[in-house]
Amino acid sequence: MRVRGAGRRTMVLAAGLLLMSAPAGAEDRQIRPFIGATFGGGTTFVDPERVIGKTNLAIGASAVFLGEVFGAEVEIADAPGFFESGDTTLVLGSRVTTLSGNVVVAAPHRLTEYSLRPYVVAGGGLMRVRMTTVSSVFDVARVFPALDVGVGVVGFLTNRLGVCWEVRRFQTVGVNSDSEGLSLGEERLSFWRATMAVAIRY
Numbered sequence: 737m738r739v740r741g742a743g744r745r746t747m748v749l750a751a752g753l754l755l756m757s758a759p760a761g762a763e764d765r766q767i768r769p770f771i772g773a774t775f776g777g778g779t780t781f782v783d784p785e786r787v788i789g790k791t792n793l794a795i796g797a798s799a800v801f802l803g804e805v806f807g808a809e810v811e812i813a814d815a816p817g818f819f820e821s822g823d824t825t826l827v828l829g830s831r832v833t834t835l836s837g838n839v840v841v842a843a844p845h846r847l848t849e850y851s852l853r854p855y856v857v858a859g860g861g862l863m864r865v866r867m868t869t870v871s872s873v874f875d876v877a878r879v880f881p882a883l884d885v886g887v888g889v890v891g892f893l894t895n896r897l898g899v900c901w902e903v904r905r906f907q908t909v910g911v912n913s914d915s916e917g918l919s920l921g922e923e924r925l926s927f928w929r930a931t932m933a934v935a936i937r938y
Contacts, residue, residue: 763845764802765938766890768900771795772931774815774832779925781867782874783819784826792818794929800840802855807840809857813929819867829868832925834906836861836884852891859884863908865925878923880908890935898935903928 772795777788796813812835819830838859845853863882868875886904893899907926 763804764800764807766800766802766898767797767936767938768800768933769797769936770813770900770902770931770933772902772929774818774927774929777925777927780923781865781876781925784869784874785819785821785824787819787821788927790821794931796834796931798933800935802840802842802845804845805842807842807855809836809838809840809859811836811838815929818865825870827867827869829866831866832927833864834861834882834884835864836882838884852889854887854889857884857886857888857902857904860909863906863925880923880925882906882908886929892935892937896937898937900933900935901931902933903930905929 771793773791774794775789775791777790779788792815794813794815796811798809798811800809801807813833815832817830818832820827836859838857840855840857842848842855843853848854860881860883863880865876865878865880867877884904884906886902888900888902888904890900891898905926905928908924
Protein backbone atom coordinates (compact mmCIF):
# COMPACT_ATOMS: atom_id res chain seq x y z
CA MET A 737 0.00 0.00 0.00
CA ARG A 738 1.03 3.62 -0.42
CA VAL A 739 2.13 5.65 2.56
CA ARG A 740 -0.66 8.20 2.98
CA GLY A 741 -0.03 11.94 3.30
CA ALA A 742 -0.60 11.89 7.05
CA GLY A 743 2.02 9.16 7.45
CA ARG A 744 4.56 11.14 5.47
CA ARG A 745 3.95 14.26 7.52
CA THR A 746 4.31 12.25 10.72
CA MET A 747 7.70 10.85 9.67
CA VAL A 748 9.01 14.27 8.63
CA LEU A 749 7.75 15.78 11.89
CA ALA A 750 9.48 13.01 13.86
CA ALA A 751 12.76 13.76 12.10
CA GLY A 752 12.39 17.45 12.93
CA LEU A 753 11.65 16.70 16.56
CA LEU A 754 14.72 14.48 16.73
CA LEU A 755 16.85 17.40 15.57
CA MET A 756 15.22 19.84 17.96
CA SER A 757 15.63 17.45 20.90
CA ALA A 758 19.44 17.30 20.57
CA PRO A 759 20.94 18.84 23.70
CA ALA A 760 22.16 22.39 23.37
CA GLY A 761 25.41 21.41 25.05
CA ALA A 762 26.23 18.54 22.71
CA GLU A 763 30.00 18.21 22.41
CA ASP A 764 29.92 17.57 18.67
CA ARG A 765 27.60 19.24 16.16
CA GLN A 766 28.52 18.10 12.68
CA ILE A 767 27.43 18.43 9.07
CA ARG A 768 28.54 15.47 6.95
CA PRO A 769 28.22 15.66 3.15
CA PHE A 770 29.06 12.23 1.73
CA ILE A 771 29.57 10.17 -1.40
CA GLY A 772 29.53 6.41 -1.73
CA ALA A 773 27.85 3.44 -3.34
CA THR A 774 24.92 1.13 -2.78
CA PHE A 775 25.45 -2.62 -3.18
CA GLY A 776 24.02 -6.02 -2.26
CA GLY A 777 20.44 -4.99 -2.98
CA GLY A 778 17.33 -7.14 -3.06
CA THR A 779 13.80 -6.42 -4.21
CA THR A 780 10.48 -7.99 -5.15
CA PHE A 781 9.94 -5.33 -7.83
CA VAL A 782 10.42 -6.31 -11.46
CA ASP A 783 14.04 -5.44 -12.28
CA PRO A 784 14.13 -5.09 -16.10
CA GLU A 785 17.90 -4.55 -16.38
CA ARG A 786 18.85 -6.99 -13.58
CA VAL A 787 21.05 -4.56 -11.69
CA ILE A 788 19.63 -4.67 -8.17
CA GLY A 789 22.68 -6.40 -6.65
CA LYS A 790 25.26 -4.20 -8.37
CA THR A 791 26.94 -1.04 -7.11
CA ASN A 792 25.40 2.37 -7.74
CA LEU A 793 26.38 5.94 -6.87
CA ALA A 794 24.93 7.43 -3.67
CA ILE A 795 25.24 11.02 -2.43
CA GLY A 796 23.77 12.88 0.50
CA ALA A 797 24.31 14.75 3.74
CA SER A 798 23.54 14.39 7.43
CA ALA A 799 23.35 16.57 10.52
CA VAL A 800 24.78 14.84 13.59
CA PHE A 801 24.63 15.81 17.27
CA LEU A 802 26.90 13.80 19.57
CA GLY A 803 27.25 13.92 23.33
CA GLU A 804 29.70 11.92 25.40
CA VAL A 805 28.14 8.65 24.17
CA PHE A 806 24.64 9.20 22.76
CA GLY A 807 23.52 11.39 19.90
CA ALA A 808 21.00 11.96 17.13
CA GLU A 809 21.17 12.24 13.35
CA VAL A 810 18.97 13.36 10.48
CA GLU A 811 20.07 12.20 7.02
CA ILE A 812 18.93 12.54 3.42
CA ALA A 813 20.49 10.54 0.59
CA ASP A 814 19.88 9.91 -3.09
CA ALA A 815 20.90 7.07 -5.41
CA PRO A 816 20.23 8.20 -9.00
CA GLY A 817 20.09 5.50 -11.67
CA PHE A 818 19.41 2.80 -9.07
CA PHE A 819 17.68 0.42 -11.52
CA GLU A 820 19.80 1.29 -14.59
CA SER A 821 22.73 -0.67 -16.01
CA GLY A 822 23.72 1.83 -18.70
CA ASP A 823 23.92 -1.01 -21.24
CA THR A 824 20.24 -1.17 -22.21
CA THR A 825 17.35 1.26 -22.43
CA LEU A 826 14.62 -0.75 -20.74
CA VAL A 827 14.70 1.67 -17.80
CA LEU A 828 14.56 5.32 -18.86
CA GLY A 829 15.14 6.80 -15.40
CA SER A 830 15.22 5.72 -11.77
CA ARG A 831 16.34 6.76 -8.30
CA VAL A 832 15.97 5.79 -4.64
CA THR A 833 15.86 8.56 -2.03
CA THR A 834 15.95 8.06 1.73
CA LEU A 835 15.12 10.39 4.61
CA SER A 836 15.82 9.08 8.09
CA GLY A 837 16.06 10.10 11.72
CA ASN A 838 18.47 8.02 13.79
CA VAL A 839 19.93 7.41 17.23
CA VAL A 840 23.74 7.30 17.44
CA VAL A 841 25.76 5.45 20.09
CA ALA A 842 29.47 6.26 19.95
CA ALA A 843 32.58 5.37 21.88
CA PRO A 844 33.07 7.80 24.79
CA HIS A 845 34.48 11.09 23.57
CA ARG A 846 37.04 11.28 26.39
CA LEU A 847 38.62 8.00 25.22
CA THR A 848 38.73 8.82 21.50
CA GLU A 849 39.50 12.55 21.43
CA TYR A 850 42.74 12.06 19.49
CA SER A 851 41.87 8.93 17.51
CA LEU A 852 39.11 7.39 15.39
CA ARG A 853 35.75 7.31 17.15
CA PRO A 854 33.60 4.25 16.27
CA TYR A 855 29.82 4.38 16.47
CA VAL A 856 26.62 2.51 15.64
CA VAL A 857 23.54 4.14 14.19
CA ALA A 858 19.94 2.94 13.87
CA GLY A 859 16.59 4.48 13.08
CA GLY A 860 13.86 4.84 10.52
CA GLY A 861 12.20 7.12 8.02
CA LEU A 862 11.00 7.07 4.43
CA MET A 863 12.28 5.52 1.21
CA ARG A 864 11.07 6.95 -2.11
CA VAL A 865 11.41 4.59 -5.09
CA ARG A 866 10.94 5.76 -8.67
CA MET A 867 11.45 3.89 -11.93
CA THR A 868 10.32 4.87 -15.44
CA THR A 869 10.40 2.10 -18.04
CA VAL A 870 9.83 1.74 -21.76
CA SER A 871 6.11 2.07 -22.55
CA SER A 872 5.54 2.59 -18.79
CA VAL A 873 5.06 -1.17 -18.37
CA PHE A 874 6.91 -1.52 -15.05
CA ASP A 875 6.81 2.07 -13.77
CA VAL A 876 7.12 2.48 -10.00
CA ALA A 877 6.47 5.60 -7.91
CA ARG A 878 6.20 4.66 -4.25
CA VAL A 879 7.06 6.00 -0.79
CA PHE A 880 7.69 3.35 1.87
CA PRO A 881 8.44 3.35 5.59
CA ALA A 882 11.98 2.08 6.08
CA LEU A 883 14.51 1.11 8.74
CA ASP A 884 18.27 1.57 8.68
CA VAL A 885 21.17 0.37 10.81
CA GLY A 886 24.92 0.80 10.41
CA VAL A 887 28.39 1.24 11.84
CA GLY A 888 31.09 3.81 11.19
CA VAL A 889 34.14 5.66 12.43
CA VAL A 890 34.90 9.37 12.46
CA GLY A 891 38.22 11.10 13.04
CA PHE A 892 39.19 14.76 13.01
CA LEU A 893 42.27 16.21 11.30
CA THR A 894 41.74 19.64 12.87
CA ASN A 895 39.32 21.02 15.46
CA ARG A 896 36.77 21.67 12.70
CA LEU A 897 37.45 19.24 9.87
CA GLY A 898 37.38 15.45 9.85
CA VAL A 899 36.63 12.33 7.82
CA CYS A 900 33.98 9.66 8.37
CA TRP A 901 33.61 6.16 6.92
CA GLU A 902 30.38 4.20 7.25
CA VAL A 903 28.46 1.11 6.15
CA ARG A 904 24.68 1.08 6.52
CA ARG A 905 21.76 -1.21 5.67
CA PHE A 906 18.35 0.06 4.48
CA GLN A 907 15.16 -2.01 4.40
CA THR A 908 11.53 -1.17 3.61
CA VAL A 909 9.01 -2.54 6.11
CA GLY A 910 5.36 -3.46 6.42
CA VAL A 911 4.12 -2.80 2.88
CA ASN A 912 1.49 -4.96 1.15
CA SER A 913 1.44 -5.19 -2.62
CA ASP A 914 -1.16 -3.23 -4.62
CA SER A 915 1.13 -2.69 -7.60
CA GLU A 916 -0.83 -4.78 -10.15
CA GLY A 917 1.96 -7.21 -11.00
CA LEU A 918 4.89 -4.82 -10.55
CA SER A 919 6.26 -6.89 -7.66
CA LEU A 920 6.39 -10.53 -6.67
CA GLY A 921 4.35 -10.55 -3.45
CA GLU A 922 4.90 -7.91 -0.78
CA GLU A 923 6.68 -4.84 -2.11
CA ARG A 924 10.20 -4.79 -0.67
CA LEU A 925 13.51 -3.11 -1.35
CA SER A 926 16.72 -3.40 0.62
CA PHE A 927 20.37 -2.54 0.05
CA TRP A 928 23.70 -1.84 1.71
CA ARG A 929 25.47 1.52 1.39
CA ALA A 930 29.14 2.37 1.97
CA THR A 931 30.12 6.04 2.19
CA MET A 932 32.95 8.43 2.91
CA ALA A 933 32.05 11.82 4.35
CA VAL A 934 33.68 15.10 5.27
CA ALA A 935 32.74 15.91 8.88
CA ILE A 936 32.47 19.63 9.58
CA ARG A 937 32.04 20.80 13.16
CA TYR A 938 30.10 24.00 13.76
